[in-house]
Amino acid sequence: MRQPFGFKNDVASAPLLFPLSARVFLAAALLSGIPPLHAQEQSTSSISREVKEVFERSAKAVVKIRAVDQHGKLAGTGFFIDSAGTLYTAYSVGADAEDFTVELEGKEIPAHQVMTDRRSGIAILKVDLPTPALPIGKSSSLELTTPVLTVGFPLDLPKTPSFGMIAGFDRKFLGRYFSTTHLRVNLPTQRGEAGAPLLNFKGEVVGILVSSVDNGSACYALPIDAAEKIRSDFVRFGEVRHGWVGINVAPAATPMEGSRAQFTDIMPNTPAAESGAKPGDILLQVGITAVREPEDVLDASFFLTAGDPVPITVFRGDEKLTFTVEAGFHPATPRPRIASPLSPGQAMPLGLDRTP
Secondary structure, eight states: OOOGGGOOSSGGGGGGTOOHHHHHHHHHHHHTTOOHHHHHHHHHHHHHHHHHHHHHHHGGGEEEEEEEETTEEEEEEEEEOSTTSEEEEEHHHHSSOEEEEEEETTEEEEOEEEEEETTTTEEEEEOSSOOOOOOBOOGGGOOTTOEEEEEEOGGGOSOEEEEEEEEEEEEEETTEEEEEEEEEEOOOOOTTOTTOEEEOTTSOEEEEEEEEETTTTEEEEEEHHHHHHHHHHHHHHSSOOBEEOOEEEEEEEEEETTEEEEEEEEOTTSGGGGSOOOTTOEEEEETTEEOSSTTHHHHHHHTOBTTSEEEEEEEETTEEEEEEEEOEEOTTSOSSOOOOSSOTTTSEEOOOSSOO
16 A cells, blocks of 8 residues: 555654654554554644644635736735734735735735835735734744645635645855745745745744745745844834944854854954954854854844844954944845845745746
8 A cells, every 4th residue: 555655654754744743643553553554644634633723723814915016916925913904925925016905804905015125025014904813933943844834825726725844944045145044845835825924833923935946846934033023123113224244254264162153354444343353253143143154144144233232252362252333234235225135046936926
């Protein structure tokens, strides 16, 4: 008989696919003498039930977004994050368009644009009525193979769940860097699903779908922690403030204190120029973000807010030093327009009812 999903009939293979509750069930079934294949089938049914439960709890807060841009009509997905009608979506859906509406309980409700940010790839819209909302989780708690699902509107079809797992935490794709680490998810996507929520099995949002890869067989999601940083800036200042301190790093010949990120030069006329940092310092931490490799600076920089004081910890000689720098505006993000993390050819944008 064909084995479900092509996995072996043993417990060792189960962690690759099954969430904890299903794995516990599978182990208990095997110990009680239930045939292995039958135990896997029951575990698969358990997963289906969990996915169905999350879908049924979350679906009401996920909406289809329609709008018009210079090319014509477009459609995508969004989800409410508070009871006042605020919703997240992808930049490709909620940015360069007008005449926004959302489909809520079978009705077309007018919506308006609150903010957009090309660097992160997200947008925020709002409707003026009470709405259901999804709880916000923590993307920092995700691990490889964590099971996740999304709810969206593929190809203008009805609301649809999709199930997959976290396959990677990527800082670049096809040789080009993202603005911060993105979640690579083994989850099929289609046009119309840009802006859909990525959910854990508690029904909490852990990411926002922003692009598809490999002909739609997988996708990238912006971690919800990154999206919440963007929203926090807007709530505080009425604009997004991507921060920057102006220090270049490169791999150190010898790691120190667990870090290989070494300052190569301190650029003049930058926030760091008067901080006391020197070329050759080993960077250990920027703000709340620990640094181990030079590429860690990408995430550290993304979570800086221009105008905020930033503690920077380095190792110099045989001692640790901490400098406080006031972050400036990132030079790659001229105000108010912000550069896109998805360069042409890097990833296919979702959310368009037309060929990208």
